[in-house]
Amino acid sequence: MALVPNPSVPGIRICRPKIISDYPLPDEESNSRSYLLKKIGSFYRKARRRLDSRRRRVQAHGLCVGLLDPVSNIVINSITDSCKGERKREGEVVLQEDLRRRSLDGLVVFLTRMFPNLAEGLAVRYLRVAKADVLIAACIIVSDHGIKGFGNSEAEPALINMALKCAGLAARHPDPKRLVYAWQKICNCMEDALGLLEMIQEPSRISQVIRQLAFMVTEGPPASELAVRRAWMLAEASVRRRPRSLQQPHTHLCSRTLQDTIHGYYLEALARLPAGSCFHRSLIKAGHCYGPLDPVSNIIINTIWYHTAFPPSMKLELNAIGTRSLHRVANRSLYGLASFLCTRYHGINFHQAVCLLLQADGNLARADPFLDPDSHLPYGQVQCHPDTGPKEAFLAAATAACHPNPDAQVKFLTSCKEVLETALSLLRRDSHKLSTQDVQQLARLLSPESPYDHDSEMALPPLPLKSYPLVDLADLYTVVSKGVNILLNKYEQMPNGDPRYELHTICGVNERVGGPAQWPPHDRGRFHVNFLATPKSPCGGKPTLFFAEIQSDGTYDSFCCPVALPLPCAAQIRCVYCEAMGTRIVHPVAINFRGRDSAFEMLAREKDPCQREEATLRIISHRRLMAENVHCKEKEDILYDGVDGHRNKFDNVSSLKVEEAMLLAPLCRYL
Structure with a gap:
């Protein structure tokens, strides 16, 4: 990982991806x-x-x-x-x-x-x-x-x-x-x-x-x-x-744990936000998890503030959020968090910043003991006083995270502590899904000059999805949404026969779950999906995270089941196909699925067309490419770019240097 000073603002230190080969010679x-x-x-x-x-x-x-x-x-x-x-x-x-x-x-x-x-x-x-x-x-x-x-x-x-x-x-x-x-x-x-x-x-x-x-x-x-x-x-x-450890730390190993933790926070934030795609554009572009509050609250307030301050001109009618775009905003959040700490404390490098964040479960208020002196959260391991103030550190975070308007976000996060404390009390008051009234109250609080108007937003013209590749993306999510609704209707029913759950948001799709001969699989037809579903009981409740394995032709072996939101910095069940595609799908512990144990057993027997070590390296390298993507534009971004004119200049820049791409090319030639 590279620490890049910013000559225009002294003291700013920005962390960026830098892929190096740290495998043993x-x-x-x-x-x-x-x-x-x-x-x-x-x-x-x-x-x-x-x-x-x-x-x-x-x-x-x-x-x-x-x-x-x-x-x-x-x-x-x-x-x-x-x-x-x-x-x-x-x-x-x-x-x-x-x-x-x-x-x-x-x-x-x-x-x-x-x-x-x-x-x-x-x-x-x-x-x-x-x-x-x-x-x-x-x-x-x-x-x-x-x-x-x-x-x-x-x-x-x-x-x-x-x-x-x-x-x-x-x-x-x-x-x-x-x-x-x-x-x-x-x-x-x-x-x-x-x-x-x-x-x-x-x-x-x-x-x-x-x-x-x-x-x-x-x-x-x-x-x-x-x-x-x-x-x-x-x-x-x-x-x-007898404590032991490697003398040479492997930063990418702990970075993946932190990214999985951050992804869990985004799933929780999506569960708190209203259903549908109303806030997806703002979350993808500016809903980072850094800020003075806890990570989930930071995601929500950053999303609602950006949505209110820079409103869309059209609405996207899609009950799914782009999987790779969601992964990328989590990646950006990681580099934003690390850049904040490296700017605040010049004696800290990227690896040390990641370790501090892991100890704090990705919570910046815990990792930086001087960010909120009035907080009663356990202090981090930083033993020195800050070298810069929060304003410079948040500017570094916004720049590293490719925020569309870094200066505006810095002003928002540092302008009024009382406003953020009031927003936090509102978020804690209702631990379930935020209602439209809750969102309107937060919007007026966070951006009083341009308050959120739900009725006016509903009157916006819909984004046309008839042109390629929009129609291709819409078709994919339509197939997945149809399969999810069929499974929810069968999963659990109320006494009157109606389904107990209704779809809230599809928040992760791997459409390339194939047979054992495919490595990585490239045939469509079977999907692994994470989605949030809300109970339809009179009391309602917070959406539940589900995993689904869907056969698009409607065969009998499709199923869905609830899964727990991933705990911070915790181990997760593995899937060959989702790892091969770099998707952070949460899988069930007690239920078998395609790509679980039998696929890894096949690799252990070396039944794969390639050798075991080669296949493992390809999977790791592709996962690493997805995890290091901060700038590269995703196909799904066209959906969110079409909603408004607030383009992000960073999305047209490659996150990999030529030599880094050449380094990974031999390992990814089969992808």
Whole structure:
């Protein structure tokens, strides 16, 4: 990321995307793999001594992949394999070198399947830091990503179990399902298993211990996905005792966590704003999440203020917001937040600013302790006094975020503290969807010289959608909207037979969810969709976020289900197809969908037309291109440009330099 000074305004420091290749060089990765293979070899020697292979009780032929320390993983997996009659026949030799390489492949895939932005080269680097202990490496990655509460996350058991199965597939385990099942059963009685693993080193008790461990993985309590949290807690405790991290920080890893957090705030803001597309143009152009209030309130007041101060000349009749345009305003908000901190505190670089924002859950009032001295929010980690005032910092934020009128926004955000406090009290008074009256009151408060008039806006002429590419976009959202309404009608009904929910806003669409042969998928016909729907009960209520998988031809396998708004800085369920297209769709934890576990298992088997590592790099690179897009104009922008004449000059500039585009070109040649 580049910090760019502004010569016209001294002290202004603007953060902009700068894509660099921070993957390990071939020599470094080769040296790390050699080190890890030797380390894994030492684990097998220790496991053989524990299992006493000279008496042929159990051969130490199990994989090094599991949820305990590496030696214990080998012991547990060896006992599990022997219980299923997979002891090697007399004279059959297991090549130790092949076993070590297969285990290393499994460890690497375990990490890349848990974390969506982790290339295999970086996974190898983390494994070396963790001395080939895969769960310790995962804990370090969670810390470097800025992910919070992973051990208590609803998604955590599903991610670990999927990663464990993919690791078994990559390591050519004969039955990866059994590998996962055995570890779930071990985790059910973790304390007993740890005690037995300590006793196994006593020669007189080894036979008894092996029998008891074998009973655990075959006849013990029923397996439970949630039990894996106990293994994660043990690994976290070990990391706290021996803190480790990479000397070279990977800023893009924690940036993705912050962007996912910001995206969650935009979903919540859309749920608070009135239904329909009335405010979509203003949110896309100027609804950034920086400001003196909390992120969701900042998005709402920035949106309503811009909508009132720079009203549209036509209305857009579409119950969906552009997916990529929404992602881009979240990207812009991230660079606006970071530029604010870097301008306020000149000793902070972009990486440090992102880390401060992660600690504060993307809340600028928490990250900057001097922004609001009267606030009772927990202070951030900044230990020095500001180098500039809020006015200069907000100007840097507005410039970095490509605001259409930076000077006007700075004047708005710094002009009257009492006005913003009154707006915040109004937003907190009604935690549900804002009514038309609420919006009118906020508009008069934020921009008294040009108050919002709902009736006059309803009389505006509609934007014509007959010309290409407007008609193409309108057709896409019409198909999605029709599918969503069909699913809502079936999902839940009131006693009179009417649907319980009505569509509020479609807020995320991936129209390229294809079959396993497509990589990335490019056939239309199946969609992944996030939408907000409002209860139609007499009391109404705040809109609920839904996920839908829609087959456009109306086949039976379309479905929808509620999903929770993503928690700040939390892990999320993964989808191959949405990651391949760079869309931040929120997926369900407990329901299967196209692109979930089976697609990652296919990659682990290398059944993809390309090699596993190549496919993973392409997905990561495309996701990164979407995440770094700040300036590039999206096709959907034509919808919002057509609503008024307030064009954004930044939207005609490429966000990538020529050399940066060339750097990513080899990785994206299949997109």
